[in-house]
Amino acid sequence: MVERNRRLTVAASSRSELRGRVAELDVIRKVLDDARAGTSGALVVHGDPGIGKTALAETALDRFTTGIRVERTVGVESEMELPYAGLHQLTAGMLDRAAGLPAPQRDALETALGLRTGAAPSPFLIGAAVLGLLTEVAAERPICCLIDDAQWLDDASRQALAFSARRLGSEGVVLIFVMRTVDTTFRGLPGLAVPGLNTDDARTLLNQVLPGRIDARVRDRLLAEAGGNPLALHELPSALSPTEIAGGYTVAGNTTLTSRIEKSLLDQLSGLPESARRVLLVAAADPTGDSSLLRLAVRALSLGPDAIDEAEHSGALTVGTRVGFRHPLVRSAIYRAASPPDRRRAHAALAEATPVELDPDRRAWHRGHAAVEPDEGIAEVLEESAVRARGRGGVAAAAAFLERAAALTPGPVDRARRLLAAAQAKLDAGAPEAAELLLSVLPADALDPLGSAQVALLRAQVDFARHRSPRVVREILAAADRPDVPDAGFVRTAHYEALFMAQFTLGRKRSDPGDGDVPYRDLSRAVFDATDADSTHPVDLLLRGQALIGLGKRAEAIPLLRRSVTGLLDAPAPLIPTRSAGLDCNAAIETWDVDAMRTLSDRHVELARADGQLTVLPLVLSFAGAARLVQGRLAEAELIADEIDVIKDAIGHPFRRTHRLLTAAWRGNAPAVSRLAGELRQDVAAGDRVTPTIANFAEAILANGVGDSEDALRVGRGELDQIHLLTYSSRILAELIEAAVRVGDRATADRALAELTALTEPVGGDWALGMLAAGRALTDDPAGAEAHHREAIDRYRRGGLAVYEGRARLAYGEWLRRRRRRIDARGELRTAHELLSGRGAAAFAARAHRELEATGETARSRLVDPGDALTVQEANVARLVADGLSNREIAARLFLSVRTVEYHLRKVFLKRGVRSRRDLADALRAEGTAQP
Numbered sequence: 001m002v003e004r005n006r007r008l009t010v011a012a013s014s015r016s017e018l019r020g021r022v023a024e025l026d027v028i029r030k031v032l033d034d035a036r037a038g039t040s041g042a043l044v045v046h047g048d049p050g051i052g053k054t055a056l057a058e059t060a061l062d063r064f065t066t067g068i069r070v071e072r073t074v075g076v077e078s079e080m081e082l083p084y085a086g087l088h089q090l091t092a093g094m095l096d097r098a099a100g101l102p103a104p105q106r107d108a109l110e111t112a113l114g115l116r117t118g119a120a121p122s123p124f125l126i127g128a129a130v131l132g133l134l135t136e137v138a139a140e141r142p143i144c145c146l147i148d149d150a151q152w153l154d155d156a157s158r159q160a161l162a163f164s165a166r167r168l169g170s171e172g173v174v175l176i177f178v179m180r181t182v183d184t185t186f187r188g189l190p191g192l193a194v195p196g197l198n199t200d201d202a203r204t205l206l207n208q209v210l211p212g213r214i215d216a217r218v219r220d221r222l223l224a225e226a227g228g229n230p231l232a233l234h235e236l237p238s239a240l241s242p243t244e245i246a247g248g249y250t251v252a253g254n255t256t257l258t259s260r261i262e263k264s265l266l267d268q269l270s271g272l273p274e275s276a277r278r279v280l281l282v283a284a285a286d287p288t289g290d291s292s293l294l295r296l297a298v299r300a301l302s303l304g305p306d307a308i309d310e311a312e313h314s315g316a317l318t319v320g321t322r323v324g325f326r327h328p329l330v331r332s333a334i335y336r337a338a339s340p341p342d343r344r345r346a347h348a349a350l351a352e353a354t355p356v357e358l359d360p361d362r363r364a365w366h367r368g369h370a371a372v373e374p375d376e377g378i379a380e381v382l383e384e385s386a387v388r389a390r391g392r393g394g395v396a397a398a399a400a401f402l403e404r405a406a407a408l409t410p411g412p413v414d415r416a417r418r419l420l421a422a423a424q425a426k427l428d429a430g431a432p433e434a435a436e437l438l439l440s441v442l443p444a445d446a447l448d449p450l451g452s453a454q455v456a457l458l459r460a461q462v463d464f465a466r467h468r469s470p471r472v473v474r475e476i477l478a479a480a481d482r483p484d485v486p487d488a489g490f491v492r493t494a495h496y497e498a499l500f501m502a503q504f505t506l507g508r509k510r511s512d513p514g515d516g517d518v519p520y521r522d523l524s525r526a527v528f529d530a531t532d533a534d535s536t537h538p539v540d541l542l543l544r545g546q547a548l549i550g551l552g553k554r555a556e557a558i559p560l561l562r563r564s565v566t567g568l569l570d571a572p573a574p575l576i577p578t579r580s581a582g583l584d585c586n587a588a589i590e591t592w593d594v595d596a597m598r599t600l601s602d603r604h605v606e607l608a609r610a611d612g613q614l615t616v617l618p619l620v621l622s623f624a625g626a627a628r629l630v631q632g633r634l635a636e637a638e639l640i641a642d643e644i645d646v647i648k649d650a651i652g653h654p655f656r657r658t659h660r661l662l663t664a665a666w667r668g669n670a671p672a673v674s675r676l677a678g679e680l681r682q683d684v685a686a687g688d689r690v691t692p693t694i695a696n697f698a699e700a701i702l703a704n705g706v707g708d709s710e711d712a713l714r715v716g717r718g719e720l721d722q723i724h725l726l727t728y729s730s731r732i733l734a735e736l737i738e739a740a741v742r743v744g745d746r747a748t749a750d751r752a753l754a755e756l757t758a759l760t761e762p763v764g765g766d767w768a769l770g771m772l773a774a775g776r777a778l779t780d781d782p783a784g785a786e787a788h789h790r791e792a793i794d795r796y797r798r799g800g801l802a803v804y805e806g807r808a809r810l811a812y813g814e815w816l817r818r819r820r821r822r823i824d825a826r827g828e829l830r831t832a833h834e835l836l837s838g839r840g841a842a843a844f845a846a847r848a849h850r851e852l853e854a855t856g857e858t859a860r861s862r863l864v865d866p867g868d869a870l871t872v873q874e875a876n877v878a879r880l881v882a883d884g885l886s887n888r889e890i891a892a893r894l895f896l897s898v899r900t901v902e903y904h905l906r907k908v909f910l911k912r913g914v915r916s917r918r919d920l921a922d923a924l925r926a927e928g929t930a931q932p
Helices: 002-019 022-036 053-064 085-091 095-100 103-112 123-138 155-166 199-209 216-226 230-239 242-247 257-269 274-285 291-300 305-313 328-337 340-353 360-370 376-391 395-407 412-428 432-440 449-467 471-480 488-505 520-530 538-550 554-570 583-590 594-611 617-630 634-651 658-667 670-682 690-706 709-722 727-743 746-760 766-779 782-798 802-818 822-839 842-854 872-882 887-894 898-912 917-927
Strands: 041-046 069-074 143-148 173-179 191-193 317-319 323-325
Touching: 022 041, 022 053, 022 143, 022 173, 022 191, 041 053, 053 143, 053 173, 069 085, 085 123, 085 143, 085 155, 095 103, 095 123, 103 123, 103 887, 123 143, 123 155, 123 173, 123 887, 123 898, 155 173, 155 395, 199 216, 199 230, 216 230, 230 257, 257 328, 274 291, 274 305, 274 317, 274 323, 274 328, 274 340, 291 305, 291 340, 305 317, 323 328, 340 360, 360 376, 360 395, 376 395, 376 412, 395 412, 395 432, 412 432, 412 449, 432 449, 449 471, 449 488, 471 488, 471 520, 488 520, 488 538, 488 583, 520 538, 538 554, 538 583, 554 583, 554 594, 583 594, 594 617, 617 634, 617 658, 634 658, 634 872, 634 887, 658 670, 658 690, 670 690, 690 709, 690 727, 690 842, 709 727, 709 746, 727 746, 727 766, 746 766, 766 782, 766 802, 782 802, 802 822, 802 842, 822 842, 872 887, 872 898, 872 917, 887 898, 898 917
Parallel strands: 041 173, 041 191, 069 143, 143 173
Antiparallel strands: 317 323
16 A cells, blocks of 8 residues: 555656646657658657656657557666667567668678678668668567667677767657766767756656655755756655655765655565565566566576566566566666675676576676676687677677686686787777776786787787877887787788878878987888898788888889789788778878779778778778779768768767868868868868878869869969878879969979979889879970870779879860860860769869860750759769669668658659650760769
């Protein structure tokens, strides 16, 4: 009877509390109404513990989900490291619909959830698979997923669900995340802050909790301490005796409000029998909510069913088809307040109750938490779980398993090995601080010389990840130069890492020590001297070649780099770790081999996706996009820019939008170039000369496209001093020559041509020599210029560099028109216009259009870029349709649901006035927006 009266009081006070939540309820109702109308949405409901977030969300679902399917999952603090645990709970009742997903998405989802074996899936692919699965379910009726206590979801589930939320479109899906504070994973999603109750509503609620007489001083003190927090108003009075309530003799504690609420909740359970409290602890330690598992675990503790009944009678727990707590704080308070031995007994019971054949990793996790003494058997099981977790893309989970395995390892050698592996996994998961902490407790005396060198290298990598400190280069060189480490593979890796990190930490001028204590020239000398001159290993050739570049010996470097690139391409397995990708792609650029650059970068993209290296993916995608820009595949490059932006939004990665800037420059989008270049220059780190150079390169392309030679000359002239050091400075030479010739600055044009000659002649190849021929065509006398124009066109055509071929034909046509050879000029300008507009190089296409009109011929007007009429996403869908992809294939490529692709496609059909995919492809080809 007492418990019944208490529940009635809580229900009445909850109604009073919700009267003050009308505006917040309306926000959730609007999202649910939109789902019924066929659109989708996400909402992050956030606020202090006990503020009423869960009650608000649950009330909204009770009132406004008629005709909507509701699924729930709850994050649990004790299971934050198990990969995709939260996602498994959410999707368990929907997996029968996974058969309708595109095969890559279905395989990724089933691999992540442990339903099949396979390579580690991309978290983005899993996020797209979740969205696709929800879309399949929503085809019958709209679906709303409530993810409570999202701050305690495992990292893999958080990433996948946040990614899905950012790709919602027209599926009839709603994702509601309930959490305390909005972190970077969910930042940018629509939010609903739940404030405390106003004074009147708080007073009304308190009067319902304490309906009798109450001293005014006590009432005012409780209202002040609760700060409008409904749970505090419920629970804080429970800590007061009748005398204190009546007489006002009470003193506020120094603990936080959350701690005081948790204490009040625990005090209410203090009178329970020990057996019931042990049931509550087992339920708190098990996040699955599986009632049968709870009963088995309770039986393992030699407790009877009466203990579960007593725990449920307390009001803290409900046991039905699932196990649930009255409030999330009840669960966390019970688990945190338990003594370590009691926690271990609870985990041991859960481990015994969990079938190893069904869930070996959760069983291993419970066994790990149940153990107190070192146990090699348990450590081995945890290490096996780490391997499986990494195979499912759960890098953070792998680190957690390895860390616990190391703690339970009796032998110092194996413990050091596992700690080193855990630290490496922490770094790979983007947690360098945690990696540093593990390295600080690693037993150094248990390591052999190679292990000690590996620790030194990992420490430097952690320092680089945290601080970009220049001293890491010297630390890596010291590790590589240890005489007691004969391992050639380690030495090679260390020298590669030193050169890789130097790109970000040291000055690149030959005489500039940068901010560190190792001038780049000295580093290059050290690497060159340390590598075997007779070695044919592709990475050794790469290191020696890059070192020679740093020493100013480019002519000697090119043959080594070319052999290195060939060896890297022919190797049966990748020789460069994707997390350190860059030097190999740079070698392809140094040798002006765009096909090799595309192949190498595409491999890194595939591996980064497979291994879940989200912070690396934008970098390797930028290399892949740069290759497509050189090839004139602007539509593909724009898709890559979109993907980079999606990744930035999904994980809050601070990757600079350089690729988007260069794509906008080739597109002739002046406002975007101005905005993005400005953003880039505002975010330049000390000593960074690469970033401003990219901004200058983009502005020079745009300026030459629109015919503003003065501006192109202004931004390009400053790059002449570092041509031999920075790739984009090398490529800006062509822009500088064209601009200088047009304004009559012959001295600058000649100097730029001399630099270009020195760069390209030793290299050879159609890209390099095509650019050299184009530069000579602009600067040579009339007798020799025409041959250079034709050579540039032929080389670009053979090299598959369509935009450059279009520009070469434009320059040749302009040259012919100035010599009154109008008929010849028309042919070149007409082809130039077709090539440039067909690839979307709008500004250069417009230049060709004007030149063609000046010859007396009117070019057929073509819509260069559908962006004015189509949204970016619509344009992407349209281009992929023109490439022949199905809706499912497009959904997989763009990380969208099939229904959203269909929605965009319907709008494209309407805007373009077509009725079929074939008609759309024809229309886009006529506009020049589809790839030839």
